[in-house]
Amino acid sequence: MINKSSLIIRLTLALALASVLFGALYSQLYYRSVYSDALTRSNEVIKQIGQTVSATASIAAYLEDKDLAIEVLNGLISNDVILAAQINVDKQTLARSSLYKGQAGNMFTLAHPFIPNAQVGEIVLVPNEVFIRAQADTIASESLQTLLLVTSPMLLFFVLLAYILVTRPMSAISRQLLLLPPGEEQRLAIPKNHHHSEIGQIAHSVNLLLDKTQDLFSQERELRDAIATLEQRFRMMFERASTPTLLVHNSGEVDLANDAAQDLLVGLNVDYEGTFPDMLLPLCKSPELLQNLFNDCLAHRTVKQLEIEFESGLTHFPVWLNIILIPTVSDEGLYLQAFINDVSYKRNMIKELKQKAQFDPLTGLNNRYGAELKLRFWLDNQIPFALLLVDLDKFKPINDIYGHNAGDAMLKHIAVKLKECVRNDDLVARWGGDEFIVAVPHISKEGLTKIAAHLVSNAAAAMSYNKEGQVLSLRISASVGVASFPNHADSLHELIEKADSAMYRVKQSSRNNFAFYE
Template sequence: MINKSSLIIRLTIALALSGFLFGVIYSKLYYKSVYADELARSKTTIEQIGQTVSTTASIAAYLEDADLAIEVLNGLISNDVILAAKIDTDTQTLAKSLLYKGQPGNQFVLSHPFIPTANVGVILLVPNEVFIRQQASSIASDSVETLVLLIIPMLVLFVSLAYIMITRPMGVLFKQLQEIPPGESQRLRSPANHKDSEIGQVTKSINQLLDKTQSLFNQERELRKAISVLEQRFRLMFERASTPTLLVKSSGLIELANDAAQDLLVGLNVSAEETFPECLMPLCKSPDSLDSLINDATNQGQVKQMEIEFESALTHLPVWLNIVIIPTESEEGLYLQIFINDVSYRRNMINELKQKAQFDPLTNLNNRYGAELKLRFWLDNQIPFALLLVDLDKFKPINDIYGHNAGDEMLKHIAANLKECVRNDDLVARWGGDEFIVAVPHIAKDGLQKIASHLVAKTAMPMPYEKDNQSLELKVSASIGIACYPDHAETLHELIEKADNAMYSVKLATKNDFAFYHL
C-alpha cells in the first residue's frame, strides 16, 4: 500500500518532471525559432550588402575598370557573411575573389549609370553558409541558456507552491482516508487553510461518500442478519420436514436432499450422490412413466404429479411413491423441486378394499359388483361379448347332507374348473349363491359352443371329499343359459334376464346342458 511519504514524493516528482519536460520542449522550440530568425537576418544582411555595393559595381562594370571591381570585391569578402564574389559584364568576368570556385549565390543586376532601364552586368555574392549557421546556432544556444536560467527558478517556485498547496494537503487527506475502517463513523478533517478551497470541497465530498458507505454497510449488516435468520429457519424447515424433498438441477445433479429423502433413498438402496432420475430407474416398474413425468415438468414448466411403483433393492417388495415435481427458474438455470411420498400403505389398503369390494373371498373370483364393473366397461366401449349364466344342479343336497363345508369346497372346485375353460382375459365370476357367470368377448358361435360344452363337462366332474374318515366323490352338474351382446340385448339388466331365461329352459328340460337365448 502507498504511504503518505511515497505519495507526496511521487506527486512532487511528477510535477517536477512535468515542468522539466515542458521546459525541454519549450527550449527546443525556442532554439529553433531563434536559429531560424538568425538565418533570415543573415539573408537580409546579404541583400542589404548587395544593394549597397551595386552602385559602385555598376560604375566599374560600365567603365570595365577591373581595379575598381577588385576593390569592390575586397570590400565584400571582408564581411564574414560573404564567402566569395564576382562581377560580370555583358562580355567578360571583370573580377572575382580567390575563393570563388563557380558556386551558386545571390545575383544582383547592375543597372546602367545613366540609363536606368539598361543593364551593364551582374554581381554574384556567395554566402558563407558555415559561418552563418555557426553564428545562428551560437546565438540560439545563448538565448536558450538565458531562457533556462529564467525557467529553473520559476519551475522550482512552481513545484514548491504545488507541493505546499496541493501535494502535501492531498497526502494528509490520503493518510486520513487510509486510517478510516470501512463503515465506521470517522471522517476526514480539512487540511489547514483549505477549509473553503477546492481541497476542502473534495474533503466534504469524500465525507458525504463515507456517510453513504456507512449507511450501506449498516443496511448490509441488517440484511445479512435477516438472511441468516431466514436461512436457519429454512434449513430447520427443510431438513426436519417429514416429506422427502430433493432439489435437483436440470442436469440431474442432486443439490440438496433433506433427512427424510436420505432415509427414503437408503431404504431403496440408492445413493444421493447419483443423478436423478437415473438413480431410481433400475428399481422402477414403469421407467417410461418416470421419464415422461420428468420431461413434461421440464418442458412445460408446470407442476406434475404421478404415483409410480418401484421395487426395493433391499426387501424386493413393491414400493409405491407419489412424486410431485415443481420446476423453478433461477439465475443459475432450471431447478426441480421434487417431493416424494411413500404411499405403499395407502395403495395396499386400496388394493385390499378393492379386493374385498370386487372379489368373492371364498372362490377368489370377481363377485357381482366386480363383474358388473367389467361388463359395463365392455358395454360402454361397445365390445361384443357372450354372457353364460351357470346355475348348479343338485348343489343343495350336498349342503344338506354333508354340511356347508362340503358346499364351500364344491364351490371352490367349480370355480377352479370354470377358470380352466376360458382365457385369461375372459371373465369368470360368482354371481351369487351357487350361480356363476362366464363372459367371453369377441367370440364366434362355434367357439362359444365349444366353451359351453367344456363348461358343462368340467362342472360335472366329481370332487374328492373326506368326511368321517370316508373318501367320497361329490358331484353336481350345471345348467347354462347364453345371451350375446349386442345380438340379444343392449343393457346389462336385459342381457342377464335373457341368459336367465335360457338357463331355466335347460333346468326345466334335461339339466346338465346349455342353451342359447332365442328371440
C-alpha cells in the first residue's frame, strides 16, 4: 500500500513537473512572439529614422551639397540598425557610405523643399540584419527572463512545498536563493549527494537563471552606454556640421546653435543667444521680408527660403545670406531648423560674370550681348524706340599713326561723348570695333533729330592725347544711321540692317552726318 505522504510528494512533484513543462512551452511561444515584434519594431525604427533625416537630406539633395549629404549618411550609419546608406539625385549618386555595395534596402523619396508633391531624390537605407536579429534575440531573451521573474513566485511556491514535503536540502537551496543579490557572482551550492538528482538539477538550473540575469544586467548597462554614445554622436554631427544651423523654438528663442552658426553670427557682430529673427533685423536691408519669412513658416508649417542682403556689424560690408527654415514638430512643441549660408562670394561671382558678359571692358558701355538683352526686352514688350547706328569716320588712321593706345583712348572719348547726348535710362553700347549704337525709347522724330545731330557734333569734338610728352589734338567724325521700331522693322536683325543701310548712305555721301532710314 502506498504511503499517503509519499502520494502527496509524488502528486506535488508531478504538478511541479507539469507546471515546468507548460512554462517551457509557453516561454518558447512567448519568445517567438517577442522576437517577431522586435523585428517589426526595428523596421519601424528604420522608417522613422528615414523620415527624421528626410528634411535635411532633401536640402542636401536640392542644393546638391555633397558635404551635407555625407554628414547625413555618417549620422545614419552611426545608428546600429543601419548598415549602409546612399543618397541619389536624378538617378545619380550624390553620396554613399563606405559599406554600401548596391544592396537592396528601404528606399525613401526626398520631397522637394519648395514644390509640393515633387521630389528631388531618394535615400536608400540598408538594414543591419545581423545587429537587428541579435537585438531582437536579446529583447526576446530579456522579455522571457522578465516573464520568468514574474512567474517566479509560483515556482517558489512549488519549491517551498517540495522543500517542506521532500527534503531539507531543498529548504537550504531556497534560503540561499532568497539571499542571493541579483546580478552578482554568487551562486547556489549544490547539496552533497545531489549532484545527479532532481534537487541538484534544480540548483543547477537556478544557477543558469542567475547567469542569464547577470547577463541581462550587463546588457542593460551596455545599452545605456550605447544610447549615451549615440546621443553624443548626433550632437557632434550637429555641432561640427559645416552648414551654420540653428534650432529655434516657435517663440523665436534659439535653443541650439552649432559652431559654424556661432562663427557666422559673431562675424556679423550678432548675439547668437538672442531671439530669431529679431537679432538679425537691425543688419537686414529688407527686415520686413525676413520677418514675413519667419511668420509664414510658422503659420503654414512649410519649408521657406530667402536670399537676402545684410550689412556686417563689424566691417559694414554687404553680406548675402541664404536662409532656409524647416518646421519640425516634437513632443515639446513646434521648432524651426534654420540653415544660414553666406552666399556673398557666389553673388559677387555672378555679378562679376554678368559684368564681363554684358559690358565692354574698355569703354564701360554695354557690349553687343548686353545691348541685345535690353533691346529684345523692349521688342518683347512692344516698347517703341529709335536705334542709331554710329560708325566712326577715319578711325583707322588714329591706330596706324599714333598706335593702339591712342585708338583705345579715342574709343573711350567717344563713349563719354555719346553718353552726354542721351538720358541715363537710354542705351549706349559698343556694338563692335569702332561701331556704337544708341537706343532711345518713346521719342518723337523732332527729338530724335536733335539727338542725332548732337551725336554727330559730340563725336567730332577734339580729344587731347599725350604721346611721349607731346600733347596732340586728335579728331574724328561719325556717320549715323537711324531706324525705328515698329515703324521700320519688327525684329532686331531687321532694325540693325535698316539703320546700317541709312548709315551707309551717309558714308557714301558726306560722312560726319546722320540719315533716317527711308
